[in-house]
Amino acid sequence: MLFVKILIILLATKIAGELSIKLGQPAVLGKLVIGIVIGPAVFGWIEDSEMIEQISEIGVILLMFIAGLETDIKSLNQNRNSSFAVAVGGIIFPLLGGYFAGLGFGLSHSHAFFLGLLLSATSVSISAQTLKELGQLKSRESTTILGAAVLDDILVVVALAVMMSLLTTGDVSLGMVFLKKLIFFVSVGLVGWKVVPWMMRKFSSWRVSESIVSTALVICFFFSYLAESLGVAAIIGAFAAGIAISQTPFKQSVEQKIEPIAYAFFVPVFFVSIGLSVSFDGVGSQLWFIIVLTIIATITKLFGAGLGARITGFNNRSSLGIGAGMVSRGEVALIIAAIGLESQLLKQEYFTAIVTVVILTTLITPPLLKRIFSDKQNLSERSHT
Known part of the structure; x- marks a missing residue:
């Protein structure tokens, strides 16, 4: 039955993506919506399974690997202050908004704070x-967004580690959390600088x-594994691998051959x-x-x-676009929601609602970006005429 599921997914995503483009929206919006349509919520043709989840994980890793390949590291470094400011602002306001919304819906202070963190x-x-x-x-805006996401x-x-150490009985060592993050970034920095170029030259012959x-795929999956092992999202590892390979003479060759693999099969899933x-x-x-919660999460x-x-x-x-x-x-919020459920910082009765909010923010993003960046491009073109 897996073959039938894959057949339906590939056909449905291509049709939905094309329809979305014809309606003036990014193809990704149609692909996201069709997942709801063919899934348990509507027709029930496709149900989630371990195999679908594993293929999906490879898909998002390849997606961020390609994003890393196409990122200009000089621009990323030049925009580091903006990325930091965007990340901090993008945490403080949702944290406060979620916290006060949680209190408004009768949640305890700890549950409301976790909601804000989520x-x-x-x-x-x-x-x-x-x-x-x-x-x-x-673009500079895109580079800032990617840097801020990291x-x-x-x-x-x-x-999250600080909160769990204070509000749960679990033994969470903050020192260990910081140490793992440090080990990851030092490791990918050194490996990306010295080992990746050597590997690419060695195996190219x-x-x-x-x-x-x-x-390139070996490097991508190793970085993803290292990231996940050290408490960083696997997609950050994949993004770092893409950046490392982008600094070698093999960038274009890898990009041209990875994209068909990713977009033909893994990314649609x-x-x-x-x-x-x-x-x-x-x-x-x-x-x-x-x-x-969706309004608060978006605004x-x-x-x-x-x-x-x-x-x-x-x-x-540009600020609005960022x-x-x-x-x-x-998927980052879904992982945090699962952790909250396990540690009893998120009540079971709210889990489905939270998942729905996460999905809605994901569906809102493509048309928002399309509107803002299309208008920005049109204004830029007018200013040059």
Whole structure:
């Protein structure tokens, strides 16, 4: 039956993506929506399974690996202050918004604080794909968004560790949390600087078929594994691997051969898998909770991250675009929600509603980016005529 599921996913995502483009939206929006349509929430043709989840994980890793390949490291370094400001603003405002919203819905202080922390998470895999479709992945705004996402992941995970050490009975060592993050970034820095170029040169001379792209994938999955082992999201490791390989002469060759592998099979499964977790059971009783939280989640990221961009030199429209790029919570928020459920910082009755909010922020992001960056491009073209 797996073959039938894959057949339906591939066909449905291509049709939905094409329809989305015809309606003036990014293809990724149609691919996300079709996951809900063919999943348990509507038709039930595809159900989530361990195999779908594993293929999906490979898909998002390859997506962020490609984003890393196309990122200009000089631009990333030049925009480090903006990325930091965007990350901090994009955490503080959702944290406060989620906390006070939680209190308003009758949650305890600890549960309300966890809700705020959950809303502080950012996953830019969807934003990266949308920006790529819009031809903006190499722009200064995009580079700032990607840099901010890396910092956001670190800050939120550290804050989560602090919270769990204070509010749960689990033994969470803050020193160990910081040490693991330090080990990861030092390791990928050294390996990316010295080992990756050597590996790419060494294996490129081998006569076995596709040695270059295979070596690139080995590096990508090793960095992802290292990241996950040390408490950093696997997609950050994949992004770092892409950046490392982008500094070698093999960047173009790897990019040209990785994209067909990713977009023909793995990435469509990732897009659909997001919709498979949607369920409308019990949603009616928590409709206001979902609506209010979705509004807060969207506005606080737009304003908080956008403010960080504005005070570091971006104009209003670019700041709004950067804020929009940080709106999607994606798989990072889902992981935090699962941790909260396990540690009893998130009640079971709110889990489905939280998943729905995460999905909605993910669906909101592509049209927001399309509107802002299309208008920005049109204004730029007019100013040159």
